[in-house]
Amino acid sequence: MGVKILTVDDSKTIRLIVARAFKTFDTEILEASNGVEGLAVASREKPDIILLDFTMPVMDGMEMLGKLKSNTDLKSIPVVMLTAEAGRENVTKIAKMGVRDYIVKPFKEELVVERVGRIVELMPRGATVAKIRRYDDPLNLLLVDDKPAILEQLRTGLADTPWTITSAEQVNLSLIERITQNPPDLILASLSLPSDAACTLFQKIRNTIKTQSLPIFGLSVKTETDEQVRAQQLGFTGIVTKPIDFNDLKAKITRALNLDTTYKYFERQANVLVIKVPTVCTSVATNEIAANLRLQAKEAVDAGIDKLVMDISRPKSVDVTMIELGLRVVRLCQELSLKYIFVGSEPICRECINFAETKDWRFANSIEEAVGQLGGGTRVSPPKEPVAG
Amino acid sequence: MAVNDLAELLKCAVPEVFSTMLSMEASPQPADAPKPVFDAQVAGAVGFTGKLDGVVYLFTPVSFARLITGRLLGLSDNEIDGDDMVNDAIGELTNMVVGHVKSRMCDRGAACVMTIPSVVRGSHFSITPVSPTDSRTLHFVCQDQHLLVQVLVKP
Numbered sequence: 001m002g003v004k005i006l007t008v009d010d011s012k013t014i015r016l017i018v019a020r021a022f023k024t025f026d027t028e029i030l031e032a033s034n035g036v037e038g039l040a041v042a043s044r045e046k047p048d049i050i051l052l053d054f055t056m057p058v059m060d061g062m063e064m065l066g067k068l069k070s071n072t073d074l075k076s077i078p079v080v081m082l083t084a085e086a087g088r089e090n091v092t093k094i095a096k097m098g099v100r101d102y103i104v105k106p107f108k109e110e111l112v113v114e115r116v117g118r119i120v121e122l123m124p125r126g127a128t129v130a131k132i133r134r135y136d137d138p139l140n141l142l143l144v145d146d147k148p149a150i151l152e153q154l155r156t157g158l159a160d161t162p163w164t165i166t167s168a169e170q171v172n173l174s175l176i177e178r179i180t181q182n183p184p185d186l187i188l189a190s191l192s193l194p195s196d197a198a199c200t201l202f203q204k205i206r207n208t209i210k211t212q213s214l215p216i217f218g219l220s221v222k223t224e225t226d227e228q229v230r231a232q233q234l235g236f237t238g239i240v241t242k243p244i245d246f247n248d249l250k251a252k253i254t255r256a257l258n259l260d261t262t263y264k265y266f267e268r269q270a271n272v273l274v275i276k277v278p279t280v281c282t283s284v285a286t287n288e289i290a291a292n293l294r295l296q297a298k299e300a301v302d303a304g305i306d307k308l309v310m311d312i313s314r315p316k317s318v319d320v321t322m323i324e325l326g327l328r329v330v331r332l333c334q335e336l337s338l339k340y341i342f343v344g345s346e347p348i349c350r351e352c353i354n355f356a357e358t359k360d361w362r363f364a365n366s367i368e369e370a371v372g373q374l375g376g377g378t379r380v381s382p383p384k385e386p387v388a389g
Numbered sequence: 390m391a392v393n394d395l396a397e398l399l400k401c402a403v404p405e406v407f408s409t410m411l412s413m414e415a416s417p418q419p420a421d422a423p424k425p426v427f428d429a430q431v432a433g434a435v436g437f438t439g440k441l442d443g444v445v446y447l448f449t450p451v452s453f454a455r456l457i458t459g460r461l462l463g464l465s466d467n468e469i470d471g472d473d474m475v476n477d478a479i480g481e482l483t484n485m486v487v488g489h490v491k492s493r494m495c496d497r498g499a500a501c502v503m504t505i506p507s508v509v510r511g512s513h514f515s516i517t518p519v520s521p522t523d524s525r526t527l528h529f530v531c532q533d534q535h536l537l538v539q540v541l542v543k544p
Contacts, residue, residue, distance in 0.1 A: 010505065011481040012474070016462050057505055084488025085503070087495030105485045106409035
């Protein structure tokens with residue numbers, strides 16, 4: 001699916017110019033003529049980026065931006081402001097509003113494409129889709145940081161992945177050449193490097209065609225918000241704060257490189273779709289399962305599968321996120337007319353009986369037993385009774 | 390800042406906008422050169438208020454307005470779908486010209502805000518302010534086509 005670009009401008013001329021600019025790219029152009037319409041379209045379509053005019057009737061760009069930033073579902077959508085006014089005061093005001101970039105009218109179409117291309121990946125229309133990599137495929141990550149301890153931390157924190165971490169302590173010509181000749185898959189650059197070296201590196205990377213799509217994250221101490229805001233406005237892929245939360249870092253790398261994680265959680269066995277909840281069910285894991293659930297289930301149904309087993313035997317206990325995930329699975333199975341059953345340990349079964357939302361969940365002791373129960377008839381067997389005593 | 394300063398800013402703004410958006414060269418004509426009179430014309434208008442109050446009009450003959458629209462949108466004359474498309478294009482062009490001027494005004498301490506564009510079209514009309522204003526009219530030639538830009542400022 002192409003990149004969704006929402007243009008919010010009262011001028012149909014501008015909307016047409018923007019649409020034409022992206023004609024040769026795999027994009028879906030959405031339009032709105034004022035801030036009210038823009039918010040409605042953004043809520044409905046969740047665009048990947050918004051081009052927002054400053055001066056509009058009904059609701060202007062500033063007001064719409066404020067409403068976007070106060071909406072949890074929409075606040076992370078990057079916004080590029082379009083304005084006919086390039087005065088110092090106006091530019092400063094725009095920069096403080098939290099936009100990713102701004103474009104002053106008049107503008108060349110190439111400039112719009114270049115600025116948007118810094119923020120979202122633009123693929124030529126009709127280009128072959130690159131093979132999707134899996135989370136357990138080898139990757140080359142480059143760390144640019146003058147503190148050796150960070151490299152050690154990274155290697156330790158990512159030791160459970162097959163990812164290779166190389167490093168550089170400073171940004172110089174030799175590093176740029178190295179990156180250009182042999183691009184890593186992703187770069188982590190410390191924003192505290194002297195003389196804004198990380199930002200310089202970012203700009204050089206983005207200005208080189210071979211590396212312009214290379215994800216670059218800024219590494220920053222959690223409280224250094226100024227440098228983080230600057231990096232985000234420049235167009236860094238994201239920010240990783242120190243001390244590093246490695247679950248969060250892995251999730252960010254997964255998203256940035258669009259790594260396939262479905263194999264960790266979904267498996268087809270004969271004519272059954274099995275969902276495997278990991279031992280440590282973090283919010284990252286739950287989100288990844290939830291994000292892929294519907295598509296995996298629909299593809300399974302399309303392939304002739306009519307049974308689903310949710311295996312929650314690995315976690316030690318049930319928590320709210322797992323219950324919510326389970327309920328989501330149940331709703332989806334009902335929607336798709338899938339027969340379903342859970343697999344869980346004795347303690348898990350006992351816990352589930354105590355919750356109103358889960359007391360009616362049917363359990364089997366193992367996946368084999370579950371498949372047998374589902375395959376035998378039109379309804380699953382009655383719930384297991386808790387062990388007395 | 391006075392109307393003459395705005396006129397000088399417009400002499401830079403119009404060529405800049407036409408060059409960037411239309412790849413056309415708009416050449417300012419000498420002040421004493423005779424000003425063309427248009428029959429059917431389209432006039433874009435954008436006002437500004439703040440340290441200075443005024444309005445800028447951009448007058449083009451309809452034929453040139455259609456040419457401008459086609460250039461902006463990459464359309465042939467046949468593909469231009471009605472007056473609304475032309476009106477919007479001229480309005481946006483005027484918006485860009487005045488925005489260009491307004492940015493320079495703000496940098497020089499004459500902060501103001503712009504109105505949204507409006508467009509008037511017809512034949513044999515002129516626009517006259519109700520109250521006294523200082524006014525300048527600039528004449529540009531662009532690929533044998535003529536364009537008039539009028540700035541009115543409240544004294």
